[in-house]
Amino acid sequence: MAVNSEWTAFLEKLKEGEQVTTFLTDPDDPKLKMEAYRFLMMSVTQGYIVRMLHDNDFPHFNAMYHWPYTAIGANPDTTYYHTSLDPNGVYRVWGKRNNMYMVNFQLAGEFYRVDGGTYAALANYDFQDLTIDEDGNFEFFLSAEKPADWDGDWFPMTPDTRYAAIRQVAYDWLTEREAEVRIERVDRKVAYPPPHTGKQLEKELEEAANASVGVALTWGEHVARFRRKDVINKLIPEGFVDEGGWAAQSYYHGAFDITSDEALVLEAEVPEKCRYWNVELTNELYVPVDYVNRHSHINGYRAYVGPDNMFRAVLAHKDPGIENWLDVGGYKVGSILGRWNECSAQPLPTLTKIPFAELDSYLPTDTPRVTPEERAKTVDALRNAYLMRVHR
Structure with missing residues (x-):
């Protein structure tokens, strides 16, 4: 039987991804090694979406990062959608706003730096600035020059533009519904795509x-870099605009390293004005801890903030019975990722490692308590709401 050289070349390239195991704290640990392989499988899925499901003439917003296809510290509150664009094209985008808390539209260069292009965000637009009618409908155009016969919303594309991304950010998972967004190229010459050639x-x-x-090796090393820089059980500010981050959003990062008998207490004074904020956990390959089935992330809508305006969360392997628990998901090592969006300040939280048994003496006496039954009820409600919203 003849060898399929193209498929063989594909598999040979994928073999390079096995280098992600070198980023692990213990590359020989069977569980961690399988986590790395699972991460590679997710990366293959996402590579397929961005490079084999794209058509500049017949665009469509494909869901890129959402459970269970999570990676690169994707926000649990956010569903990320992606489509490729021709910077010389004219595109109409329309739909219904619904009640999603935030919807951000971004133009950027070559995705994953595949053809030597830039991955930096070129422009960010907020759906709150769109013209929306009384029924929640919107419509806008994307092109190099504004269409002569269009007086509505329009956003310019530069020659570097290669893709558009939409972030749909939920704050109250139980009640919000994603915006319905469609896109079409209005200057295309054909009614349907021609057949692909070999x-x-x-x-x-x-x-x-x-x-x-590329994505596996670029982001799989992210937490390892924190460890090399000794950013362990501490946090540093970081921006992501050059990697496609949201311009209105500031970030903080760091690695955690705790045993089952330890806890990390994260503390931050919540800014006086803040449109949105959250904190999440990832494993040591920067894959978010399962936020659908675990209490591994908190946002500003659900978080308890004390009368002193302090947000305190506890990272631990076991449920400490407090409202702001961040479940590390069985990972001794991982990362912490927080966001402040349109806030009057961008505080850098502190982290304090203490014995798990001493939590009660460390936390304020008025810290809200949660029973195992209450926790299970909360996780079930959030799980069902998330899956109904994203997989409807």
Whole structure:
């Protein structure tokens, strides 16, 4: 039987992704090694989406980062959508706003730096600034020059533009519904896509392999870099605009390293004005801890903030019975990622490691308590609401 050289080349490229195991604290640990392979499988899925499901003439917002296809510290509150664009094209975007807390539209360069292009965000727009009618409908255009016969919302594309991304951010998971967004190219010359050629598919397969390995090796090392810089059980500010981050949002990061008998207490004074904030946990390959089935993330809508305006959360392997628990999901090592969006300040929280048994003596006496039954009820409600919203 003849060997399929294109498929063999694809598999050979994917083999380079095995280097992610070198970023682990213990590359020989069987569980951690399998976590790395699971991360690679997710990366392959995402490489397929961005390099084999794209068509500049017939665009569509494909869901990129959401459970269970999570990676690169994706926000649990956010569903990320992606489509490729031709900077010389004219695109109409329309839909219904609904009641999603925040919807952000971003233009950027080449995704995953596949063809040597920039991955930096080129422009960010907020759906709150769109013209929306009384029924919640919106419509806007994207193009290099504003269409002569259009007086509504329009956003320019520069020659570097290669893709558009939409972030749909939920604050109250139980009640919010995502915006309905469609896109079409209005200057295309054909009614439907022509059949793919073999050469086109071969190129896309190669690009998918490059993207899969690229994202795995770029972001799989993220937590290892914190460890090398001794940013362990401490936090530092960090921006992501050059990596496609949200311009209105500031971030803080750090690695955690705690045993089952220890806890980390995260403390921050909540800014006087803040549109949105949250904190989440990831494993040591920067994959979010399962936020659908675990209490591994908190946002400003659900968090308890004390009368002293302090937010205190406890990272621990076991449920400490307080409202602001962050479940590390069985990972001794991982990362902490927090966001402040349109806030009057961007405080850097402190982290204090203490014995788990001493939590009660450390935390304020008025810290709200949660029973195991209450915790299970909360997680079940959030799980069902999330899955109904994202997988409707």
